[in-house]
Amino acid sequence: MTLLRVAGLEVRFDTPDGVVKAVNGMSFELNEGETLAIVGESGSGKSQLVMAMMGLLAENGHASGCAEFHGKDLMQMSPRELNSIRGRHIAMIFQDPMTSLNPFLTIEKQMIEVVMHHQGLSRDEARAHAVEMLRAVRIPDPEERIRQYPHEYSGGMRQRVMIAMGLLCEPELLIADEPSTALDVTVQAQITDLVAQLRKQTRMAIILITHDLAAVAEISDRIIVMYAGELVETGNVEDIFYRPQHPYTQGLLASVPRLDRVADDELQTIPGNPPNLLELPSGCRFRDRCSRAMEQCLQRPPLWVSDDGRKSRCFLPMEGGRVEQADAVDGEAA
Amino acid sequence: MNKPVLRVQDLAVTFTSMTGGVFRRKQRQLRAVDGISFELHAGETLGVVGESGSGKSTLARAILGLIEPNRGRVQWMGEDLTGLEEEALRQKRKQLQIVFQDPVASLNPRMTAGDIIAEPLWTFYPNMERLQVEERTRGMMKMVGLLPNQINRYPHEFSGGQCQRIGIARSLVLNPKLLICDEPVSALDVSIQAQIINLMKTLQRKLGLALIFVAHDLSVVRHISDRVMVMYMGQAMEVSCKTDLYRRPLHPYSNALMKSVAIPDPKLARAARQESWLTGDMPSPFQRPKGCLFHTRCPYRVKRCEADVPALRRMESGDWVACHRAEDLDLSI
Numbered sequence: 017m018t019l020l021r022v023a024g025l026e027v028r029f030d031t032p033d034g035v036v037k038a039v040n041g042m043s044f045e046l047n048e049g050e051t052l053a054i055v056g057e058s059g060s061g062k063s064q065l066v067m068a069m070m071g072l073l074a075e076n077g078h079a080s081g082c083a084e085f086h087g088k089d090l091m092q093m094s095p096r097e098l099n100s101i102r103g104r105h106i107a108m109i110f111q112d113p114m115t116s117l118n119p120f121l122t123i124e125k126q127m128i129e130v131v132m133h134h135q136g137l138s139r140d141e142a143r144a145h146a147v148e149m150l151r152a153v154r155i156p157d158p159e160e161r162i163r164q165y166p167h168e169y170s171g172g173m174r175q176r177v178m179i180a181m182g183l184l185c186e187p188e189l190l191i192a193d194e195p196s197t198a199l200d201v202t203v204q205a206q207i208t209d210l211v212a213q214l215r216k217q218t219r220m221a222i223i224l225i226t227h228d229l230a231a232v233a234e235i236s237d238r239i240i241v242m243y244a245g246e247l248v249e250t251g252n253v254e255d256i257f258y259r260p261q262h263p264y265t266q267g268l269l270a271s272v273p274r275l276d277r278v279a280d281d282e283l284q285t286i287p288g289n290p291p292n293l294l295e296l297p298s299g300c301r302f303r304d305r306c307s308r309a310m311e312q313c314l315q316r317p318p319l320w321v322s323d324d325g326r327k328s329r330c331f332l333p334m335e336g337g338r339v340e341q342a343d344a345v346d347g348e349a350a
Numbered sequence: 351m352n353k354p355v356l357r358v359q360d361l362a363v364t365f366t367s368m369t370g371g372v373f374r375r376k377q378r379q380l381r382a383v384d385g386i387s388f389e390l391h392a393g394e395t396l397g398v399v400g401e402s403g404s405g406k407s408t409l410a411r412a413i414l415g416l417i418e419p420n421r422g423r424v425q426w427m428g429e430d431l432t433g434l435e436e437e438a439l440r441q442k443r444k445q446l447q448i449v450f451q452d453p454v455a456s457l458n459p460r461m462t463a464g465d466i467i468a469e470p471l472w473t474f475y476p477n478m479e480r481l482q483v484e485e486r487t488r489g490m491m492k493m494v495g496l497l498p499n500q501i502n503r504y505p506h507e508f509s510g511g512q513c514q515r516i517g518i519a520r521s522l523v524l525n526p527k528l529l530i531c532d533e534p535v536s537a538l539d540v541s542i543q544a545q546i547i548n549l550m551k552t553l554q555r556k557l558g559l560a561l562i563f564v565a566h567d568l569s570v571v572r573h574i575s576d577r578v579m580v581m582y583m584g585q586a587m588e589v590s591c592k593t594d595l596y597r598r599p600l601h602p603y604s605n606a607l608m609k610s611v612a613i614p615d616p617k618l619a620r621a622a623r624q625e626s627w628l629t630g631d632m633p634s635p636f637q638r639p640k641g642c643l644f645h646t647r648c649p650y651r652v653k654r655c656e657a658d659v660p661a662l663r664r665m666e667s668g669d670w671v672a673c674h675r676a677e678d679l680d681l682s683i
Contacts, residue, residue, distance in 0.1 A: 205610035230612040234619035283544040
């Protein structure tokens with residue numbers, strides 16, 4: 017069953033220097049219980065995409081398109097309606113757990129507030145539920161530690177608390193925006209473990225937003241790769257890792273330093289830098305950094321699609337794919 | 351082998367923190383760096399790896415005298431830096447430079463790229479000809495992969511990777527002999543990380559720098575290091591040459607750090623998840639475990655580890671390890 021259907025989503029920001037097109041014509045679907053990773057470099061629009069869906073854009077941001085959750089368009093909802101969905105049905109976890117937690121309140125206070133607000137539980141019930149969630153994310157001595165303040169937790173534990181808070185209302189969708197980027201590798205591995213366990217034990221759908229493909233190899237069903245505000249490739253996790261089609265995806269994979277292989281002297285890189293969103297090049301946005309760029313890349317590349325849901329936006333043909341004819345509508349207007 | 355350029359002996363940094371309010375004031379000691387020793391030769395790279403709180407950044411700063419060590423010595427070209435007066439130490443800094451973690455925050459937003467790179471020249475050579483400074487600045491920009499015509503741009507006009515290139519150019523403009531990089535890539539995107547690591551490696555070869563490369567991730571330092579020091583709670587757990595470490599780590603903590611690195615391959619990653627490698631968090635630095643510092647998290651601990659502190663000792667291979675069980679554990683990858 018489709019849980020979330022996003023179509024033609026656009027995000028623009030008005031800035032003193034001009035209009036920044038952060039997200040362009042993003043369309044995708046997410047099924048119940050599915051884990052989707054959205055991967056891209058800074059500036060790729062991966063975070064703004066979900067912020068727009070959740071009504072959390074900065075003041076100078078404008079979004080259009082639709083994002084249907086259970087068939088109801090989040091983009092058309094009033095702030096009040098959105099509020100009843102956020103936290104309850106869709107939970108979000110952000111990159112920096114310290115800034116997302118209130119330093120003046122105990123973990124207990126912050127956690128039970130959420131449950132009492134959304135589920136109408138009594139204080140004692142809410143507390144028992146919160147302790148149970150802390151135990152689920154493997155906080156040791158949860159009965160004791162729930163009385164502590166955020167600064168008494170380590171970085172990794174804070175992020176686990178954030179996840180526990182996200183899970184309190186048993187949401188159908190958990191969105192995690194770079195949940196482990198600011199953390200040590202050892203803690204990253206623990207968070208990955210935790211997400212792997214959640215996928216097994218709950219029917220919750222998960223959207224993972226990250227710049228690091230390696231971090232989501234183990235725990236995602238499907239991957240969307242974004243570049244400069246656009247979808248450049250999508251497919252199931254095996255296709256993306258074993259049969260990447262788009263030169264950008266190939267480049268991203270090659271630039272991950274690996275410990276399970278003999279080291280080359282030189283790391284593979286993608287040369288250059290992501291384009292300035294104020295001065296996007298015409299045609300393929302990845303062109304300037306692409307090792308396989310051709311003359312025709314000055315034109316807008318076609319979107320290849322296949323029956324099993326793979327897509328790639330490139331002039332290089334995608335195996336088993338055909339060119340999407342209706343593509344012109346959700347592309348950029350120019 | 352010729353003489354090392356840098357010799358660090360038993361270096362220790364202790365921070366004192368006050369707790370308990372005005373009337374029950376208590377001093378607590380935090381041993382951030384606790385007896386680190388190593389040598390570094392010209393053209394050699396030492397990777398320093400550990401979790402946050404392991405003391406790796408404090409070590410980097412203590413070597414440069416940016417933090418005063420409580421104990422131990424730092425010898426640069428045979429001269430003791432720890433005893434130097436401020437001005438003498440400042441002069442030495444021409445030869446000893448550092449690149450910081452956050453490329454954007456460590457650049458002054460109101461200065462142009464050119465001014466940022468040239469500032470050390472103005473500081474140390476106030477009489478240098480303007481044209482000469484500009485020429486040198488443009489040369490540095492070219493060397494780190496920036497366009498010399500970007501000389502008048504401000505930091506916000508550059509991407510994170512480019513900002514780090516500016517930071518590197520600034521740190522190299524005085525022709526240092528030693529460069530310390532404190533997590534220079536951890537704030538950057540994966541594709542850009544690889545660019546910066548390759549750049550550092552090229553520059554190091556070209557300039558014959560002695561390099562200390564601090565990171566929290568063993569996969570990042572692999573490509574650039576000759577030897578790697580693995581730190582935990584201020585102490586060295588292992589100091590091994592690259593080939594040995596990545597083939598067969600000697601210390602369970604090195605092994606755990608290695609197992610924590612995500613593998614960009616779904617099948618291998620799922621298979622590797624069978625065993626959980628490192629549980630729990632690093633203990634509070636105010637309550638250091640007795641015996642081996644790592645024993646509270648070590649899957650291989652025996653009774654002895656809880657009581658006896660393992661000394662850092664030299665193995666037959668020439669690598670160093672602080673583990674009672676180094677001989678009987680086989681942690682081959």
